[in-house]
Amino acid sequence: MYVAVKGGEKAIRNAHKLLAKRRRGDTDVPALGIDQIAEQLSISVARVMAEGSLYDESLAALAIKQARGDLIEAAFLIRAYRTTLPRFGYSLPLDTAKMLIERRISATYKDLPGGQLLGPTFDYTHRLLDFKLAADGEVDLEEVSMSEPETGPVPRVTELLGDEGLMDADVLPEDDAVVGDLTREPLGFPADRDLRLQNLARGDEGFLLALGYSSQRGYGRNHPFTGEIRFGAVEVEFFAEELGFAVTLGTIKLTECQMVNQFAGSAKSSPKFTRGYGLVFGQSERKAMAMSLVDRALRWEEFGEECTAPVQDTEFVLSHSDNIQATGFVEHLKLPHYVDFQAELELIRTLREEWFNAHAGEEEIQEAAQ
Amino acid sequence: MTSSVRTVEAAPDQSTESQYNFAYLDEQTKRMIRRAILKGIAIPGYQVPFASREMPMPYGWGTGGVQVTAAILGQEDTLKVIDQGSDDTTNAVSIRSFFEKTAGVKTTTATADASIIQTRHRIPEASLREDQIIVFQVPIPEPLRFLEPRETETRTMHALKEYGLMHVKLYEDIARNGRIATTYAYPVEVNDRYVMDPSPTPKFDNPKIDEMAALQLYGAGREKRIYAIPPFTKVKSLDFDDHPFEVQKFERPCGLCGAANVYLDEVILDDKGGRMFVCSDTDYCEERREAGHLGDMAADPAAVSLTTSTAGQDAS
Numbered sequence: 001m002y003v004a005v006k007g008g009e010k011a012i013r014n015a016h017k018l019l020a021k022r023r024r025g026d027t028d029v030p031a032l033g034i035d036q037i038a039e040q041l042s043i044s045v046a047r048v049m050a051e052g053s054l055y056d057e058s059l060a061a062l063a064i065k066q067a068r069g070d071l072i073e074a075a076f077l078i079r080a081y082r083t084t085l086p087r088f089g090y091s092l093p094l095d096t097a098k099m100l101i102e103r104r105i106s107a108t109y110k111d112l113p114g115g116q117l118l119g120p121t122f123d124y125t126h127r128l129l130d131f132k133l134a135a136d137g138e139v140d141l142e143e144v145s146m147s148e149p150e151t152g153p154v155p156r157v158t159e160l161l162g163d164e165g166l167m168d169a170d171v172l173p174e175d176d177a178v179v180g181d182l183t184r185e186p187l188g189f190p191a192d193r194d195l196r197l198q199n200l201a202r203g204d205e206g207f208l209l210a211l212g213y214s215s216q217r218g219y220g221r222n223h224p225f226t227g228e229i230r231f232g233a234v235e236v237e238f239f240a241e242e243l244g245f246a247v248t249l250g251t252i253k254l255t256e257c258q259m260v261n262q263f264a265g266s267a268k269s270s271p272k273f274t275r276g277y278g279l280v281f282g283q284s285e286r287k288a289m290a291m292s293l294v295d296r297a298l299r300w301e302e303f304g305e306e307c308t309a310p311v312q313d314t315e316f317v318l319s320h321s322d323n324i325q326a327t328g329f330v331e332h333l334k335l336p337h338y339v340d341f342q343a344e345l346e347l348i349r350t351l352r353e354e355w356f357n358a359h360a361g362e363e364e365i366q367e368a369a370q
Numbered sequence: 371m372t373s374s375v376r377t378v379e380a381a382p383d384q385s386t387e388s389q390y391n392f393a394y395l396d397e398q399t400k401r402m403i404r405r406a407i408l409k410g411i412a413i414p415g416y417q418v419p420f421a422s423r424e425m426p427m428p429y430g431w432g433t434g435g436v437q438v439t440a441a442i443l444g445q446e447d448t449l450k451v452i453d454q455g456s457d458d459t460t461n462a463v464s465i466r467s468f469f470e471k472t473a474g475v476k477t478t479t480a481t482a483d484a485s486i487i488q489t490r491h492r493i494p495e496a497s498l499r500e501d502q503i504i505v506f507q508v509p510i511p512e513p514l515r516f517l518e519p520r521e522t523e524t525r526t527m528h529a530l531k532e533y534g535l536m537h538v539k540l541y542e543d544i545a546r547n548g549r550i551a552t553t554y555a556y557p558v559e560v561n562d563r564y565v566m567d568p569s570p571t572p573k574f575d576n577p578k579i580d581e582m583a584a585l586q587l588y589g590a591g592r593e594k595r596i597y598a599i600p601p602f603t604k605v606k607s608l609d610f611d612d613h614p615f616e617v618q619k620f621e622r623p624c625g626l627c628g629a630a631n632v633y634l635d636e637v638i639l640d641d642k643g644g645r646m647f648v649c650s651d652t653d654y655c656e657e658r659r660e661a662g663h664l665g666d667m668a669a670d671p672a673a674v675s676l677t678t679s680t681a682g683q684d685a686s
Contacts, residue, residue, distance in 0.1 A: 008458040009467070079424040084390060186419040186594035189522045315520055325592050328429030332509070335431065335461050339454045339491045339650055342636055343553035343572040346618055351547055 023068045037061035046253075046282020047071050051323060052078025053183070053202045054085075055252045055281050072204075076324050090179070092237045092246055096256050096279075097153045099232040103283075106157050107226035108260060114154030119231065120283070157227040158258045158275055168263070168274045189315050196298055196318060197291075201279060203321030205287040211311045212293035220297045220309030223262035224276065231255045231283050255280050257288035261296050266304035274303060393440040393473040399423055403441035403596070407587060410598035415560030416528070417511050422594040432465055433591025435488050435507035442503065442587070443469065443486060448476040450484035455492035455633065455650035462490070479653050491554075493575040495632050495654040498584035500601055506569040508590035511597065513557045513567040533565050536608065544613055553618070559606045560599055573607065574617045574633045580605040624649045625667035626676070627658035639672045648676065 024031065038045055038061040048060040052075040060078060067073035103119025106112055161167035173179070173194075180195040187195060200208060215221060233251040240247050257278035265271035276296025278288035297311040310316055320326060391397065399421075406420035425433040443449065449469055453462035457479040465488065466477050478484050481494040490507040498504060514524045517535045527533070536557055543551045556573035560566045568579055569588060579586060579599060586599040599605060609615035623630040625646040632654065634647040646667045649655035659668070667673050 008460045008463045012460055012463055076424075076428065080426040083424040084394075084396065086396065184421050186421055188419065189520075315522065319521075324424065325429045328431060328433075329509070329592055330430075331428060332430030335490075336454050336459050337491070337570075338635055339572055339633065340554040340570050342634070342650075343574070343618060345636065347551060347553050350549075351551070354548065 023066070032065055034058055034061045034065060037064050043283060044069075044071055044074075046280075046284050047205060047287070048074045048078060050281040050284055050287065051075040051202060051204060052082065054078050054082040072323050072327050076327070079324050089238065091249065092239055094234050094236065094254070096230065096234055096254065097156060097159075099154070099230055099234050099254070099256075100251075101154055101230055101232040102253075103232070104154065104228065104230040105226075106228040108157060108228075112157065112160065121285075154230070156230075156258060158260065161227070161260065161273055166273055167260070168269075168272050170275065187318060189318075191314055191318055193295075193299070196314065197277065197279070197295060199318045199321055200291045200294055203291070204323035204326065205284070205290070207321050207323065207326075208290040208294055209286060211297075211317060212290035214309065215293050215297050215311045220300070220307075220312045222274075222276075222293075222296050222305075224293055224296065225260045226289065227258040227260035227275075229255065229257045229285055229288065231285070253282055255282065255284050255288040257285070257292045259289070259292035259296055263303060268304040274299070390472055392445075393443045393469065394426070395423065395437065395440045400441040403437055406596045407438065407441065407598060410587070410596050411585070411600050413564075414599050414603050415558075415564030415566040415597060417590075417595040417597045419594055420596050422591045425591065427464065427468070429592035430509060431461060432488070432490060432507040434589030434593075434596070435490070435505050435591075436465060436468070436589075437591055438505045438587050438589035438596060439469065439486060439488050440473075442505075443473055443475060445473070445475065447485045448478050448483055450478050450481065450487045450653075451489075452487065452492060452494070452651075452653075453490040454635070455494075456652040458652065480657075481651075481653050491570055491572075492633070492650055493571060493578045495629075495649070495651045497578075498582060500583045502584040504582075504584050504586050506571075506586065506588045508567070508569045508588050508595070509592075510555075511567055511588065511590040511593050511595040513555075513565050528564060531563070533559075536565060540608060540610070544610070550609070550613060550615075556615075557608050559608060561603050561605075565608070566597060566599075566605075568605075572618060572633060573615075576605075576607045576615070577617065620647060622647055623665060624655060624658075625665040625670070626673055627655045627663045627668070628665040629655065629658055629663070637672070637676065644672075646670070646672065648673075 035058075038057045041061075041064065042057075044064055045057050045060045048063055048071055049055050049057070051072070052060065052063070054060075056078075059081065060074065063074035063077040064071065067077060101114075101117060101119075103121060104114065104117045106116060158167050162169055180192065180198065182195055182198055187199065191199070216224070231253070233253050235251050236249045237246040238249050239245070255278075259276035259278070261274045261276060263269070263272055263274045274296065276292035276294070276299075278291030278295065280288045280291065294311055294317060297309070298314055298317060300307050300312045305312075307313065393400075395403070402421060406418045410416065410418045422434065422437060425436055427433060427436065439449070449466065451457065451462045451466040451469075453459040456462065457466075469475055470477055481487065481496045481498075484502065486503050486505060487494065487498070488505040488507070493504065512521070512524050514527055514533075514536060517539055518524050518527065527535070540550050540552070543549065552573065554572045555567050555570040556576055558566050558568055558576060558579070568576060581602050581604065582599070583601055585601055588597045588599075590596070607615040618633070620630075620632075620634045624632060624634060626648050629649055633650045635650045636645055636647055638645050648665075649658075665673075
């Protein structure tokens with residue numbers, strides 16, 4: 001019995017002690033170091049940073065450790081921490097053309113300026129369990145021959161298409177335009193693309209994956225090609241009013257995906273390619289790709305398309321993408337509801353009584369007929 | 371209100387929670403929330419959007435109420451937190467200890483001693499006073515949500531005072547069941563203007579919010595809305611002339627304290643149909659027992675386990 005009239009406080013304390021014990025596991029096994037998580041589970045760390053909406057690898061690693069590997073719980077820890085941080089201002093827009101590239105691929109061109117760079121990827125690995133990893137000790141790391149990193153800017157595929165007029169241009173906002181921020185102002189509808197992209201960037205990977213997938217299977221289909229995916233480090237710059245110039249705060253690793261979508265033209269717009277955009281902290285290609293599919297689907301109104309599928313429904317997508325909100329509300333069903341249940345219990349007893357009274361005569365009639 | 375700077379370095383003798391600002395939220399956030407509260411009070415029953423923050427407890431577990439309480443809490447306040455009417459349900463315990471640690475305010479279980487009462491799903495049986503504030507935790511603030519899922523639509527409906535859909539729903543209840551089959555979160559009209567969800571309190575509590583002496587604040591964290599009912603405001607539960615609003619009636623009084631006309635919880639005693647009905651408001655029940663009132667099952671062994679602190683100590 002977890003809730004008696006008295007005693008809830010003690011039960012909670014004990015439950016938390018037990019949790020701490022279970023989290024640690026068998027003490028004969030060495031405890032995980034934060035650096036081990038940050039170095040060896042970097043994809044988990046990336047997901048927690050993206051959905052936690054805070055770029056800090058060691059905090060994300062700590063959150064993963066504390067959450068026993070539950071990544072949504074870890075993102076929640078990061079969000080709750082993030083909310084207490086003072087905000088000094090907004091960084092300058094990132095320039096991903098200046099990214100120090102670790103991986104960059106295009107599915108639309110065989111070769112292109114800046115080249116194709118496979119980089120660290122699961123793609124083309126055979127998904128066979130590697131039992132060498134299960135054995136203790138270090139795995140031999142073979143020397144990797146690295147090509148010289150590109151030093152100059154690597155132009156984005158969409159810009160190459162744009163130069164020819166084939167790509168729908170993303171209109172740059174006015175210099176003094178205020179970019180929406182749903183962590184400072186509650187999300188309202190209709191939501192413009194800045195807010196939509198912010199929402200998707202924080203959104204749940206699984207939810208976006210499923211929505212993106214649904215668009216591929218015909219629910220709001222928009223014929224995507226992967227224009228390019230790039231992953232690497234980008235400098236974050238902050239314009240300091242006191243100094244009168246921008247200072248570099250540091251570098252963050254990002255995955256950017258530009259989806260190129262066919263568009264046959266409409267009454268509003270000439271035939272051209274259109275863009276779906278994804279940008280995520282860390283190496284997270286699945287999320288970046290899914291995000292760009294969803295972003296493109298949500299742009300139906302701009303291009304005069306029909307809205308027929310869930311993935312195109314801004315209010316539906318944006319209201320349900322946040323897994324911290326979703327997990328809280330789904331799991332709140334664990335909380336006691338016995339006051340409301342009592343009310344329903346009384347009602348259902350009354351309704352049943354009335355039903356049986358009303359149908360009492362019928363059985364007798366049936367029996368008599370037999 | 372105090373404004374201490376958050377210390378980043380961990381002090382060894384302090385718990386994690388005490389390293390944050392008074393009542394956890396920073397002062398700017400509190401000001402933002404207070405502005406929303408004031409707007410809510412100025413427009414009774416209107417849902418004010420606010421930039422709800424992530425809190426260190428999950429959405430759906432009282433983050434709206436917690437933010438409202440954090441914004442209005444001062445060092446002189448005495449806080450009471452209840453869930454399902456009880457001070458000792460797990461989530462009430464958790465929220466109370468959160469404010470004990472982050473604000474260091476006095477807490478109480480006695481309704482009369484509290485200046486702020488945060489609640490989920492119940493309103494205390496004892497009448498509240500003008501110098502008290504009751505803060506409700508709200509899961510879904512929009513009374514029209516289950517009739518129209520789109521926020522863009524429901525906001526327009528409120529703006530136009532277009533509540534026909536709600537009346538149709540209540541009418542359909544009567545047509546199907548012979549009665550209005552809404553037992554909790556029963557919609558009300560506030561100050562002859564806005565239709566409002568009184569949060570999932572049983573409709574038994576609806577008459578209490580009409581002309582209530584205390585200020586009522588409603589916080590929905592996940593849905594990012596705050597609304598309010600100022601003291602002594604008319605609040606009418608929606609109904610029809612031929613089907614007037616009525617509250618739940620229990621056939622028997624509380625088994626422990628003998629109180630009639632209170633909301634009761636059903637406690638199942640065994641698997642042979644044995645059950646007893648006890649006050650959902652545990653403080654009210656306790657005070658009555660201390661004053662010498664005894665229910666017909668007060669001497670029952672099952673009742674003893676409900677009124678002493680021996681049960682519920684294991685973690686599972």
